[in-house]
Amino acid sequence: MRKLLVAGVAAVMAVGAIALTMPSLTTAQNQAKKAEPDSVVAPRLTAADSSHLKGPKQPIFFRHDIHAGQYKIQCQYCHYTVAASSEPGVPSLQTCMGCHLAIGGTDSTHRAEIRKLRDAWKEKRPVEWVRIHTLAKHAHFPHMRHIKVLGPNACATCHGDVARMPQVFKVNNVNNMGFCISCHVERKVNRDCTACHY
Numbered sequence: 001m002r003k004l005l006v007a008g009v010a011a012v013m014a015v016g017a018i019a020l021t022m023p024s025l026t027t028a029q030n031q032a033k034k035a036e037p038d039s040v041v042a043p044r045l046t047a048a049d050s051s052h053l054k055g056p057k058q059p060i061f062f063r064h065d066i067h068a069g070q071y072k073i074q075c076q077y078c079h080y081t082v083a084a085s086s087e088p089g090v091p092s093l094q095t096c097m098g099c100h101l102a103i104g105g106t107d108s109t110h111r112a113e114i115r116k117l118r119d120a121w122k123e124k125r126p127v128e129w130v131r132i133h134t135l136a137k138h139a140h141f142p143h144m145r146h147i148k149v150l151g152p153n154a155c156a157t158c159h160g161d162v163a164r165m166p167q168v169f170k171v172n173n174v175n176n177m178g179f180c181i182s183c184h185v186e187r188k189v190n191r192d193c194t195a196c197h198y
């Protein structure tokens with residue numbers, strides 16, 4: 001009983017401390033509440049399965065098919081700079097912990113992977129995600145210009161159906177200039193060499 005009480009007080013204190021350092025906690029909680037499963041339940045997979053999936057294995061088996069698919073969390077909830085800057089950015093642990101201080105996972109694989117996340121957070125150690133899409137330094141791709149014109153749901157045009165991917169892989173070869181040019185031709189967009197190269 002005493003132990004329970006102490007744990008309860010510690011939990012309340014922890015939540016208080018986080019509320020101070022994490023202004024986005026309430027939005028995260030609202031998102032978590034909204035994170036109702038849809039009819040497409042992501043397949044059950046173990047962390048060992050991730051080596052057989054397409055795309056590079058990540059340090060934590062983070063699943064877009066669970067977050068963006070099954071629980072319908074908006075892409076821009078995590079990639080929040082996509083409409084404002086060149087780089088959408090990969091979310092910091094703070095964004096994850098808005099939910100994962102509370103959500104510990106329902107099956108053993110989920111719990112084990114979420115534990116890795118919580119350990120990294122405790123040790124203030126950023127997760128070193130393996131970058132998948134990356135252009136050579138001489139080419140320039142502004143996400144915000146594209147999102148403004150193609151819309152916030154245009155991600156799939158270039159990245160494929162990420163919301164159904166247990167592990168992200170490249171659908172289009174973004175390092176092939178032809179991929180960019182063919183759409184720019186179709187949409188009558190600037191094709192000056194200097195638009196993309198400088």
Ligand code: HEC
Pocket residue numbers: 058062064067068073074075076077078079090091129130131132133134155156159162163167168
């Ligand atoms: C809950 C947070 C979260 C949500 C929601 C989310 N992502 Fe991600 N995304 C991540 C994390 C973390 C990574 C890095 C690990 C990985 O590649 O799986 C990532 C990686 C990616 C990458 C690969 C980046 C690279 O290195 O090239 C793409 C593309 C991407 N996300 C697109 C999307 C799209 C499209 C959606 C919506 C359908 C979405 N994401 C929703 C967290 C999220």
Ligand code: HEC
Pocket residue numbers: 028031032035060061062063066067071073078091092093095096097098099100103104105106107109110111113114117
């Ligand atoms: C808006 C709430 C929310 C946010 C933000 C969020 N998650 Fe989750 N996450 C969930 C839910 C819900 C589950 C499913 C839990 C279950 O039922 O097992 C989950 C499951 C997981 C799992 C276990 C399943 C799996 O992928 O193997 C991992 C690992 C995970 N999340 C990592 C992350 C990481 C890393 C981030 C930050 C980039 C993040 N989550 C951000 C809600 C969230």
Ligand code: HEC
Pocket residue numbers: 075076079082087088089090133134135136140141143146147150152153154155156157158159174
């Ligand atoms: C017109 C094609 C196109 C569209 C549309 C697009 N992307 Fe990208 N994305 C790219 C390219 C190209 C790169 C590599 C950019 C680079 O290396 O400079 C990339 C890289 C990324 C990365 C990794 C970069 C990083 O900051 O770590 C993420 C995450 C990502 N995109 C998410 C998204 C999301 C989410 C959307 C939709 C809101 C989206 N993208 C829409 C082409 C696109």
Ligand code: HEC
Pocket residue numbers: 139140141142145146149150157158174179180181183184187189190195196
């Ligand atoms: C699916 C279509 C599509 C693809 C694929 C695409 N773009 Fe674009 N791009 C557009 C549109 C539409 C605009 C016009 C945006 C505007 O009017 O602001 C644009 C604008 C641009 C601009 C700004 C041009 C200016 O007017 O100064 C750059 C730079 C650019 N794209 C680079 C790229 C690169 C690099 C790639 C490939 C990695 C790429 N785009 C792939 C549709 C696309």
Ligand code: HEC
Pocket residue numbers: 134135136139140174175176177180181184190191192193194195196197
């Ligand atoms: C819409 C954007 C865009 C425009 C316009 C564009 N390029 Fe590129 N270019 C790219 C991308 C993206 C790459 C691939 C970069 C990488 O390897 O990651 C590339 C690659 C290249 C390369 C390296 C070799 C290769 O083919 O991969 C050369 C050389 C090049 N471009 C020259 C030009 C010249 C010359 C023009 C003008 C006639 C031009 N580009 C116009 C986006 C563009």
